[in-house]
Amino acid sequence: MNTSAPNKTIVITGASDGIGAVAARALAGADVNLVITGRSADKLDAVAQATGATAFTADFAKLDDVRDLAEQIARHVDGIDVLLNNAGGTFEPNKLRTVDGHEPNFQIGHLSPFLLTNLLHPPLAADDGALVVNTSSIANLVGHVDLDDLDWTRRRAFQTRCYGTAKLENILFTRGIAKRWADDGIVSAAVHPGPVGSSFGRDSFFVGLAYRTPLRRFATITPEKGAEPLISLAQRGADPAVNGVYFERHKPNGRESRQAHDPALIDGLWTRSAQLVGL
Numbered sequence: 124m125n126t127s128a129p130n131k132t133i134v135i136t137g138a139s140d141g142i143g144a145v146a147a148r149a150l151a152g153a154d155v156n157l158v159i160t161g162r163s164a165d166k167l168d169a170v171a172q173a174t175g176a177t178a179f180t181a182d183f184a185k186l187d188d189v190r191d192l193a194e195q196i197a198r199h200v201d202g203i204d205v206l207l208n209n210a211g212g213t214f215e216p217n218k219l220r221t222v223d224g225h226e227p228n229f230q231i232g233h234l235s236p237f238l239l240t241n242l243l244h245p246p247l248a249a250d251d252g253a254l255v256v257n258t259s260s261i262a263n264l265v266g267h268v269d270l271d272d273l274d275w276t277r278r279r280a281f282q283t284r285c286y287g288t289a290k291l292e293n294i295l296f297t298r299g300i301a302k303r304w305a306d307d308g309i310v311s312a313a314v315h316p317g318p319v320g321s322s323f324g325r326d327s328f329f330v331g332l333a334y335r336t337p338l339r340r341f342a343t344i345t346p347e348k349g350a351e352p353l354i355s356l357a358q359r360g361a362d363p364a365v366n367g368v369y370f371e372r373h374k375p376n377g378r379e380s381r382q383a384h385d386p387a388l389i390d391g392l393w394t395r396s397a398q399l400v401g402l
């Protein structure tokens with residue numbers, strides 16, 4: 124018997140840097156078919172070299188990139204055991220729209236992982252059980268989802284609020300999966316990794332400044348520490364006990380916006396997002 128044949132497939136987005144790269148290094152192994160994605164090919168290549176992972180680049184500001192990515196992943200895998208939807212960052216909402224015309228925090232933070240996960244539903248449902256982890260944030264507390272203004276054209280778009288809203292949408296999406304895909308053996312959890320001194324905020328002048336000052340050493344934890352909850356959830360796998368749960372690092376039932384459990388919002392966000400990406 125070939126004991127080194129992969130028996131588990133793990134897909135990690137945003138694995139070219141930060142906590143995603145740390146998780147990729149920790150979860151790699153001879154028994155794992157590891158697939159990593161990122162925006163920058165060079166950075167992603169370095170992680171692929173270190174882990175033996177298969178790497179695909181895609182910019183989540185382009186929905187067509189996400190569609191191509193899903194196709195490439197689906198061609199490469201038989202099934203998916205764990206999908207870590209981790210790519211993200213905080214983006215200035217008023218400077219530019221995405222290629223598809225969306226507010227960038229909304230598209231990169233929510234709409235693109237929503238599309239990717241839906242397109243990967245067949246391989247996720249293929250095996251006995253699968254886990255989808257969405258990297259959310261404590262910033263969900265300052266978010267507010269308005270189904271009639273997902274793209275921030277009617278409200279003043281402050282960056283923290285737009286970012287927090289995308290992170291709240293990660294929790295709502297997690298609960299959408301928990302509700303809709305449980306019969307397919309698919310379990311989903313959301314997680315706040317902590318305030319991580321990663322490259323986070325490099326797409327935003329102000330947030331980047333805060334994360335680059337010497338204070339960063341006192342205000343943040345290392346990417347190694349930040350990745351720990353993602354790694355332990357991935358190792359735990361499709362445990363029904365985590366379905367629909369938002370973790371604040373390792374602690375279940377973290378602090379969340381009052382909107383996070385609203386069933387109408389969970390359904391409404393799913394329906395509206397599906398319309399926006401043409402599902």
Ligand SMILES: NC(=O)c1ccc[n+]([C@@H]2O[C@H](COP(=O)([O-])OP(=O)(O)OC[C@H]3O[C@@H](n4cnc5c(N)ncnc54)[C@H](OP(=O)(O)O)[C@@H]3O)[C@@H](O)[C@H]2O)c1
Nearest residue numbers: 137139140141142162163183210211260318319321322323
């Ligand atoms: N750092 C924190 O304090 C903190 C706190 C709470 C939650 N989070 C969340 O944790 C996740 C990982 O963040 P991190 O701290 O590890 O940050 P990071 O070091 O900046 O890593 C972010 C990852 O996401 C990818 N990414 C960013 N924009 C992308 C885009 N448009 N298309 C495709 N990929 C893109 C990056 O790819 P490239 O490097 O190739 O560009 C990188 O691999 C994010 O979802 C973030 O919101 C972070």
